[in-house]
Each structure stands twice: as C-alpha cells, then as structure tokens.
Amino acid sequence: MFPTEGAAGVTEGGRIAYRFARPTSYASALFTLPQHAPARDGGTLLGAPVLGDYELASRGDEFIEMVRQPHARNTGHGMPDALTFRSYSDLDQALQALGQGQVDVAPMTSFSDWHLEKFTQDPRLSSRDISIFGNLEFGQECQAMRSRQDLRRALGLALDRPRLASGFPGLVTPFRSQAAVWQADATLGSRSILADPRREDMRDRINALVKKREAFRPFAPAVVAERAAEFFDPDISSPFMLETAQVKGPGLPAITHVDGSARVQTVDQDVDPLFHALLTAFGGRTGTPVLLNTSFNMRGEPIVNSAADALACFVRSRLDLLVLGDFLIRRSDVPDWCVRRLLDAAPYKVPTASESVYTFF
Structure with a gap:
C-alpha cells in the first residue's frame, strides 16, 4: 500500500526531500527502498512516474530524504563488474567480431x-x-x-x-x-x-x-x-x-x-x-x-x-x-x-x- 498523504520539496544541494503524514515505511515501499540500502538499479525505476536511483540521505519517523544520482542505468548494474578489451588491426576484423558477438562495442577510431x-x-x-x-x-x-x-x-x-x-x-x-x-x-x-x-x-x-x-x-x-x-x-x-x-x-x-x-x-x-x-x-x-x-x-x-x-x-x-x-x-x-x-x-x-x-x- 502506497502513501496517499505527503509533500515533496527540493533542499539545498539539490536533494529531494519527501515528508509523509504516514510512517516512512510507506515511502520505502513506494520507492522500493530496503531499510539500509539504495534503491535497486534497473529499467523499472527509470520509467515514469517512479524513478531511480534513489540514494538514502536521511531517515526519521515521518521523514525520508533521498538523492537522485545521475548514473542510474537500465542494465541492472550501476557499474560493470569487469571489462575485457581486445585490439583489432583493421575495421573488418572488428566489425566481424562485433557481428559474431565476440565484443559488445565497436572500437574507437x-x-x-x-x-x-x-x-x-x-x-x-x-x-x-x-x-x-x-x-x-x-x-x-x-x-x-x-x-x-x-x-x-x-x-x-x-x-x-x-x-x-x-x-x-x-x-x-x-x-x-x-x-x-x-x-x-x-x-x-x-x-x-x-x-x-x-x-x-x-x-x-x-x-x-x-x-x-x-x-x-x-x-x-x-x-x-x-x-x-x-x-x-x-x-x-x-x-x-x-x-x-x-x-x-x-x-x-x-x-x-x-x-x-x-x-x-x-x-x-x-x-x-x-x-x-x-x-x-x-x-x-x-x-x-x-x-x-x-x-x-x-x-x-x-x-x-x-x-x-x-x-x-x-x-x-x-x-x-x-x-x-x-x-x-x-x-x-x-x-x-x-x-x-x-x-x-x-x-x-x-x-x-x-x-x-x-x-x-
């Protein structure tokens, strides 16, 4: 169940503050926030009207403050776990590797x-x-x-x-x-x-x-x-x-x-x-x-x-x-x-x- 009473405002430093008449557990449910962690990463939260990522800034009995950070992603991970780089001597080899799924991104030129x-x-x-x-x-x-x-x-x-x-x-x-x-x-x-x-x-x-x-x-x-x-x-x-x-x-x-x-x-x-x-x-x-x-x-x-x-x-x-x-x-x-x-x-x-x-x- 989501909160039906509340207000939102922008604090100094660009933080988004939400104040609800009901306990903040409702706000946690609304924004899919676990008790002690930021919101999950992923495509669902980057759709309207519920957005992410939300980073928890502070919490009270009837007050929750979050920061929207600009590195939310649709990939399921905020940052890649690991990257592997390959070098190709010519463009034909690179394009062939891309087409065969051996690499994910074409090389810089x-x-x-x-x-x-x-x-x-x-x-x-x-x-x-x-x-x-x-x-x-x-x-x-x-x-x-x-x-x-x-x-x-x-x-x-x-x-x-x-x-x-x-x-x-x-x-x-x-x-x-x-x-x-x-x-x-x-x-x-x-x-x-x-x-x-x-x-x-x-x-x-x-x-x-x-x-x-x-x-x-x-x-x-x-x-x-x-x-x-x-x-x-x-x-x-x-x-x-x-x-x-x-x-x-x-x-x-x-x-x-x-x-x-x-x-x-x-x-x-x-x-x-x-x-x-x-x-x-x-x-x-x-x-x-x-x-x-x-x-x-x-x-x-x-x-x-x-x-x-x-x-x-x-x-x-x-x-x-x-x-x-x-x-x-x-x-x-x-x-x-x-x-x-x-x-x-x-x-x-x-x-x-x-x-x-x-x-x-």
Whole structure:
C-alpha cells in the first residue's frame, strides 16, 4: 500500500526531500527502498512516474530524504563488474567480431572532433568536401557545414518537416564526441535520436523504424530550461532526465505517457550550449523548443560509443540524417559498398517478443 498523504520539496544541494503524514515505511515501499540500502538499479525505476536511483540521505519517523544520482542505468548494474578489451588491426576484423558477438562495442577510431575543427575553423576549407568516411576507412566524402549556426538551422528545418526526401519521418541523430562518456543510460542530447514531439504518430514510427520495442514504453522530451514551465508542470530542473512532470495540453503527443506524464530533460544554455541552440532553432520555426530524445541504439544493442558505432547504427536503422561533429550526413552520402559491409558484418536481429506480451521482474 502506497502513501496517499505527503509533500515533496527540493533542499539545498539539490536533494529531494519527501515528508509523509504516514510512517516512512510507506515511502520505502513506494520507492522500493530496503531499510539500509539504495534503491535497486534497473529499467523499472527509470520509467515514469517512479524513478531511480534513489540514494538514502536521511531517515526519521515521518521523514525520508533521498538523492537522485545521475548514473542510474537500465542494465541492472550501476557499474560493470569487469571489462575485457581486445585490439583489432583493421575495421573488418572488428566489425566481424562485433557481428559474431565476440565484443559488445565497436572500437574507437582516429576520427574525432579534432579532425572536424581542423577543417571547419578555417573558412577557406569549410566549404570543401571532407573525406570523413576516409577517416573511418570507408573511403567516401561528404559536405561539411560551414558553421555550427548553419548546422543548427539545417537541423531545425529537417526536424520541422513531416517527411524528408527519402520518404521517412523527420528523424535525426546527433553524435558528438565528448571528453568523457556518460555512465548513465540517458544520452542527454549527445548520443541521441531526436524527432518532432508534436506528431502523434512519431512514437510508433520510431519504434517501427529504429527502436523495435514495446508500444507502451514512452519516449522522453528535452526542453530549453528557461521555457520548461510553458510545457510541463511542475516547473522543475531536470538536467539528467530523472524527473517527471505532467505535460500541459495535447500539443506533445509523442512524448506524453498514458498518465499524462513525461520524463523531462531541461537543457541549460550554460551547460550544453550546442543542444540548447538546436532546441532554440527548432523552437524558432515551430514555437515549441522541445524535441523527442531517445538513446542512439537499436533494441538489444548498447548505445553508440564511437563514430564507427554511430555510422553502423545509422546504416542499419532507417534514420534519415546523422550528425557527426559539424557534419550533416544523409543516407545518400554513405556509399553502397560501405552499407553492404556493415550489414554483412553485423546483421541486426529482429526481436521476437510481441508488443502485446509484457514480462515484469
């Protein structure tokens, strides 16, 4: 039995404090907290409206204080028990090992933001075709954007179109190399699939084209922090996508759960200026600085962890656009022989579970 009377607030230091009129044993039941340990890790708690992980901060007769930490994961473990690394001399061997299940994540390549900045910072070079696929041993060129402002404008336009030239819905995937890879499963705009949240059919289309997961599982929104109160109630700070709020009105059906809630990511300009600028550019066209944001991976696979991972997932899914650093890559930019090699090396296995059969642990 869960508590029906209580209040929540944010304390200094960002801790979430819950005070209940009933004994805190009810709060423990609600948040699946054992008496002397943090909440369990896993996918159930990362769904709305009950979220995790919750770390116990203090406890009283009618008071319980918890901290939501940003490294909650869907894998069942907060950190891996052990990691084994293998080195491969060429990309063909690595892709073959990935396809055969010998390794879980494709290796890092020499491709990085440094390669992009080397070309795009010089205006005399920014309009040239850069051999981005050559850096990845794919031997093909594509057009670099002249500036990040041009890139944001192009993405805002693409996301606002119901369909792109390929005939698929307006899905775009940004992959930005970071100095450190987030340990949390929420990708927060860096290794994400982004889409228009205003389209009622977008959730089903993403599931059909990319995610291949159960229809009842909601997607989450990202919104510029300064305008979050226009779309979500209460107005909360949720930079790690660990807070839920009620969606105001019917205008964002693709990210609205069956109970009217959404697991919100608020994007602050000072924290992530690039993602904030993209949301702002989309909002400038549509009046809605909100995007559907889900992890960049297909079902049963880890989130992409390198430019090679990003290209492999892009080719094997049915996404329209891929952003690597300051490059905007269309499906037509990827050569056919490269597509065949990626598909042959790591064929995607379609999940066999039916969306009408639910299993809970």
